[in-house]
Amino acid sequence: MRQTLQQIAILALAALQGACNEEGSSDAPSTGTASFAVTDAPVDGVSRVRVTVDRIELKPASGEKIRIDLDPVVTIENLLALSGDLAAPLLASTEVPAGDYNYIRVYVQAGSPASEVEVDSGGIFDLLLPGQQTGNDNRFLQLVSGFTVPAGGRADFTIDIDLRKALTKPSDKDHYLLRPALRLINNVDVGTLSGSVDSALLQDASCTNDIAADEGVTVYLYRDGSEPLGDINVDEVGEGDHPVDDADGFVDEINPIATAAVKQNQNTGVYEYTLGFIPDGSYRVALTCQSLNDMPDTDEGLAFLQQARVTIVAGQTAMLNFVAANP
Numbered sequence: 001m002r003q004t005l006q007q008i009a010i011l012a013l014a015a016l017q018g019a020c021n022e023e024g025s026s027d028a029p030s031t032g033t034a035s036f037a038v039t040d041a042p043v044d045g046v047s048r049v050r051v052t053v054d055r056i057e058l059k060p061a062s063g064e065k066i067r068i069d070l071d072p073v074v075t076i077e078n079l080l081a082l083s084g085d086l087a088a089p090l091l092a093s094t095e096v097p098a099g100d101y102n103y104i105r106v107y108v109q110a111g112s113p114a115s116e117v118e119v120d121s122g123g124i125f126d127l128l129l130p131g132q133q134t135g136n137d138n139r140f141l142q143l144v145s146g147f148t149v150p151a152g153g154r155a156d157f158t159i160d161i162d163l164r165k166a167l168t169k170p171s172d173k174d175h176y177l178l179r180p181a182l183r184l185i186n187n188v189d190v191g192t193l194s195g196s197v198d199s200a201l202l203q204d205a206s207c208t209n210d211i212a213a214d215e216g217v218t219v220y221l222y223r224d225g226s227e228p229l230g231d232i233n234v235d236e237v238g239e240g241d242h243p244v245d246d247a248d249g250f251v252d253e254i255n256p257i258a259t260a261a262v263k264q265n266q267n268t269g270v271y272e273y274t275l276g277f278i279p280d281g282s283y284r285v286a287l288t289c290q291s292l293n294d295m296p297d298t299d300e301g302l303a304f305l306q307q308a309r310v311t312i313v314a315g316q317t318a319m320l321n322f323v324a325a326n327p
Contacts, residue, residue, distance in 0.1 A: 036056070
């Protein structure tokens with residue numbers, strides 16, 4: 001991986017500023033290291049999502065943006081393999097000026113073979129960012145939640161791409177769009193939520209899931225509060241040049257922060273789920289067997305089989321099982 005001249009110049013400026021500090025502070029570090037990885041939540045009806053990233057930009061709160069060209073480019077062969085608490089490296093530990101940053105931009109190469117979607121039926125489609133379908137290849141996913149790189153320290157982050165929210169196929173087009181429904185997570189402050197789902201719940205009369213395909217059952221994670229729980233309804237202004245508020249990425253706070261597919265363990269037969277990279281705190285969790293109906297652009301009014309509250313502690317795994325009531 002090579003750094004551009006712009007990045008080198010910024011690092012040199014940071015070093016010069018450190019040398020000009022008052023006596024006794026000349027040894028204070030002016031840089032830190034940052035790394036970024038990618039995780040995702042899977043989506044129904046799709047078997048493979050390949051994404052190729054060739055550039056990253058970081059914007060310090062004060063100063064010009066830092067461009068990092070990835071050489072070689074980073075290709076994630078299948079985002080679907082990164083569910084739960086799994087992640088793939090995007091940018092290894094890289095020295096950057098210490099301090100606060102406003103955003104990170106991830107530049108994705110347009111279309112097959114670099115970026116593509118394979119559906120369950122076997123068809124392969126170009127994967128584009130909004131705007132690339134009109135020939136503008138200089139498009140990016142932007143996360144506008146700030147972050148900090150400590151002086152003399154390291155900061156490790158994970159970018160959560162929830163495909164259930166981000167991936168969409170225009171009805172009259174032969175391509176998929178990857179929209180900026182993202183979260184930037186500091187790995188120091190995260191925990192995991194795991195559990196099982198009683199198979200009897202999946203026989204409920206309200207269910208529209210496909211049991212044979214093992215699709216359509218999903219656990220939704222919400223911020224704690226008293227608002228009614230909603231389905232996925234991504235803010236349309238997140239497309240194009242208007243990044244979404246990636247604190248939750250949605251129109252309002254009744255939309256889920258993250259989702260996890262419930263899948264049957266082929267060895268035990270138990271239905272299980274895992275939600276990783278959850279910042280510590282209190283949350284509400286809901287189970288639905290209607291997620292096949294949940295389109296990211298509209299409000300479907302999903303029915304939830306069960307709801308619960310849970311507390312996530314950094315570095316720990318919380319367990320929450322959904323159990324059918326006794327008849």
